[in-house]
Amino acid sequence: MQETSLYPHVSVDCAIFGFDGEQLKILLITRTGESEEGRYSDMKLPGSVIYESENLDDAAYRVLYELTGIKNIYLQQFRSFGSPDRTKHPRDIVWLENAIHMKIGRIITVAYVALIKINQKLRGFADGYEAHWCNLSEIGQLAFDHNEVVEGALNYVRKKIEEDPTGMYELLPKKFTEAELRNLHEVIFGEKVDIRNFHKKFISLNYIIPLEEKQQNVAHRAARYYRFDKIIYNKSHR
Amino acid sequence: MQETSLYPHVSVDCAIFGFDGEQLKILLITRTGESEEGRYSDMKLPGSVIYESENLDDAAYRVLYELTGIKNIYLQQFRSFGSPDRTKHPRDIVWLENAIHMKIGRIITVAYVALIKINQKLRGFADGYEAHWCNLSEIGQLAFDHNEVVEGALNYVRKKIEEDPTGMYELLPKKFTEAELRNLHEVIFGEKVDIRNFHKKFISLNYIIPLEEKQQNVAHRAARYYRFDKIIYNKSHR
DNA sequence: ACAAAAGTGTTCCGCATACACCCATGC
DNA sequence: GCATGGGTGTATGCGGAACACTTTTGT
Incomplete structure (x- = not known):
């Protein structure tokens, strides 16, 4: 020593x-x-x-x-x-x-x-x-x-x-549902968000691309999958 | 060495x-x-x-x-x-x-x-x-x-x-005019602000106290002095 | 009278908020 | 048929942004 x-x-x-x-x-x-x-x-x-x-x-x-x-x-x-x-x-x-x-x-x-x-x-x-x-x-x-x-x-x-919400999408699978993103928001910020308001904002984001694919074998209506398009995101953010 | x-x-x-x-x-x-x-x-x-x-x-x-x-x-x-x-x-x-x-x-x-x-x-x-x-x-x-x-x-x-705009008021005299605060904004942020919108916000701030005193001996209409009330500010900001 | 800055209101738009019902699916 | 979560629209309020003319004062 x-x-x-x-x-x-x-x-x-x-x-x-x-x-x-x-x-x-x-x-x-x-x-x-x-x-x-x-x-x-x-x-x-x-x-x-x-x-x-x-x-x-x-x-x-x-x-x-x-x-x-x-x-x-x-x-x-x-x-x-x-x-x-x-x-x-x-x-x-x-x-x-x-x-x-x-x-x-x-x-x-x-x-x-x-x-x-x-x-x-x-x-x-x-x-x-x-x-x-x-x-x-x-x-x-x-x-x-x-x-x-x-x-x-x-x-x-x-x-x-x-x-800069980019970091969020690194935490999700490539294909994710709206609910998955919403839950991620909630755990990061430690509070519930309003489902409908979240949805409105979610679908307004042009870098969130809806896919044809949906969930399989879930005990309720199947949710649509989306993906995050980094290129579109970067284009519209300087 | x-x-x-x-x-x-x-x-x-x-x-x-x-x-x-x-x-x-x-x-x-x-x-x-x-x-x-x-x-x-x-x-x-x-x-x-x-x-x-x-x-x-x-x-x-x-x-x-x-x-x-x-x-x-x-x-x-x-x-x-x-x-x-x-x-x-x-x-x-x-x-x-x-x-x-x-x-x-x-x-x-x-x-x-x-x-x-x-x-x-x-x-x-x-x-x-x-x-x-x-x-x-x-x-x-x-x-x-x-x-x-x-x-x-x-x-x-x-x-x-x-x-937290508190820091701004440390840079001004105790009594200051709206224009002085506006100029301070402009030099910190490096851009002009709209006079009327600035005014509207300015007078809406309850911690900015208008004084009776006005400028003296200026070659134009004399501006009113204001002061920043830290106690009121702290009360309304947690 | 003129120069110089003070002082002031309205309209528009976008964004956040609050809020409730029907739909699709598996069991 | 019922339980579970998916999916959706409207009304309201707030705050930011754009924008021009009158008032006061000293010279």
Whole structure:
């Protein structure tokens, strides 16, 4: 273990929201360690100290790639967290020193958000790395200031989606029903939307293309499938 | 000079926008140094490497305070810049090493924005520190990636003002005319607004209090003064 | 009298909201 | 035939955008 560095370490943390078709989840890593009160186990956001000469964005993409095998997604820096207090919990300090193999004065983190679709492959992959998709309502006390990071990330995502809804369609299958999109809205914003008003807006969007195909074998009237046309979207948005 | 640190240095840079009653300016520091091509002189944003155990926000406030003597203002972190390329210019590397008295691998900066009113005291104070209020349209090539920082800061400020106009009133005298506020809008957003529509909205705001006092000795019809009532504003905005 | 800026109303359009009933399908 | 969710229209209000003339004051 090296001696204490006077200079701050910089990390990236990723708040990766995943949509499994029904609910919005957040990807968390199980952290276990030894503290004065014995062994503990809690959760943290995936993150990493940045490498030398590594772009911040690159570091975030690296963390995400190492954890999920996914690239080329909607990944955005949204804030830095740099209070010295964020590592004041003894448990956090000990854990960090073990992880980085160095005494830590403090650590500043640059936080990123991502929105991805949870597919079957991803479920298995994440589990292999002790990463878990957790319901947003069920996350407890996270390591460091990660509760605050998640909160900030969710607010950021809501704002972003409002000004550019492209990210939503990455979370849905290529062919999706209006109800699927509506449900996605509801879980992201945490509130019900009016079905008819949503419909009116939905059909007015020229980049939502209705398909001939409909649902099969559902116990009610079959819903039409639609697709998102990115090219049309880009044309009409600068 | 110490040996190269493998760990990144972290700085804060402040994009401080000032309003002098007519135009929007940005506070820049003159930087001079020696390079292969001889002495040079250019401009940079005020900034500083953060101290050990110093909160990021505190560091930003410290820089601002040291430079302007001003506290308790609208100061917001808005993005971090961490590309290793941002210090690729040889001039920037040499300058940094002289400033920090240490070899620099890379430096990550957390950028802040502030909006302040340029009063008479502030003009003198800034000049004493080789800081200058520059017209936004007249800034040339800045040090590091500071052009990008300024650009990002301005966009951020515009967004923020749209959702919370409180910051605007910090830039105006306590008593101000409708035209002064309108001009402020125009310089922040860089476009003309319709006078009558602006007026309609202006008088509909319950936190803008009309005063009996009017302009004196103007070569045209005297305009009424108004004041901003922060208490009323806060009551009607959560 | 003229220059210069203050002050003011109407119309139109698009967008958000509120709200309820019939339709198709599988069981 | 019934349960389940799919699919649809109308009326209302608010806020933004366009647009021009009269008033006041100093010179």
